[in-house]
Every structure is written in C-alpha cells, then in structure tokens.
Amino acid sequence: MFNITPEQVYEAIRKLLPEMSENMRKQAEELLQRAQKGEKVDNDLIDLARQDNKIREALKRKLFPEVESRERLLEYEPLPGNNDNISASTTYKCPEPECEFTWHAPQMGAEPPLCPTHHRALIPVSKKGK
Numbered sequence: 719m720f721n722i723t724p725e726q727v728y729e730a731i732r733k734l735l736p737e738m739s740e741n742m743r744k745q746a747e748e749l750l751q752r753a754q755k756g757e758k759v760d761n762d763l764i765d766l767a768r769q770d771n772k773i774r775e776a777l778k779r780k781l782f783p784e785v786e787s788r789e790r791l792l793e794y795e796p797l798p799g800n801n802d803n804i805s806a807s808t809t810y811k812c813p814e815p816e817c818e819f820t821w822h823a824p825q826m827g828a829e830p831p832l833c834p835t836h837h838r839a840l841i842p843v844s845k846k847g848k
C-alpha cells in the first residue's frame with residue numbers, strides 16, 4: 719500500500735489549515751499539538767479531513783502527488799485543431815486522393831497554400847502515415 723508516515727500527514731494538514739472551516743481548523747490544531755507531544759494522531763487527522771470533501775481531496779493531493787499526476791496524464795488528450803505542435807518539418811498534402819501535391823511548411827505555423835490544381839486547402843500529413 720502507500721507508505722505515508724504520520725509526519726507527512728501532519729505536514730499536509732498543517733498546510734491545509736488555512737483552507738479549513740474554523741471549527742475543523744480548531745480540531746486539527748488540537749490534534750497537531752498532541753502530535754507534537756509525541757501522540758500518534760495521523761488517523762484522527764485523516765478522519766477529520768474526511769468530514770469535508772474539499773479538504774479530503776486537498777489532503778489526498780498533498781499525500782499522493784504521484785497518483786494525481788498519473789491521473790492527469792491519463793486524462794490528458796491534445797485538443798483537436800491545436801496547431802502548437804506544427805513544426806518546420808510538417809508536410810501538407812492535397813485532400814484529393816489522386817493528387818500528389820505536397821507542401822513543406824518552411825517555418826513554424828506557416829499557413830499552407832491551396833492546392834494549385836484543385837484549389838483545396840491542404841491537410842497535414844502525419845509522418846507515420848503511408
């Protein structure tokens with residue numbers, strides 16, 4: 719399972735204090751004081767944090783940053799039509815299947831011309847394709 723030490727919980731809760739409701743913050747501070755005296759109160763703190771959805775999620779993010787970044791990676795999908803990745807090596811071709819006209823973008827973000835034969839907007843060709 720996850721190797722979370724009580725110290726990590728205390729540290730995370732300490733950082734979350736400003737986000738807590740007054741009532742919850744008082745309880746958390748009390749528990750943290752007991753922790754400083756050597757009591758093991760990490761589970762009590764986690765139970766306390768669970769009472770508030772926002773705090774619970776924030777605590778989870780602080781304790782498991784790796785999990786979150788992995789989730790983000792899974793969620794990440796480039797937006798269609800995002801031109802940021804068009805580089806100097808991008809090649810365009812005419813959408814007409816029989817047309818052999820291709821055009822290489824001379825620089826980042828250069829606008830492709832229309833096919834001189836079919837007057838159609840050129841489409842980017844992926845290097846892997848064909």
Ligand SMILES: [Zn+2]
Pocket residue numbers: 812813814817818819833834835836837
């Ligand atoms: Zn063409």
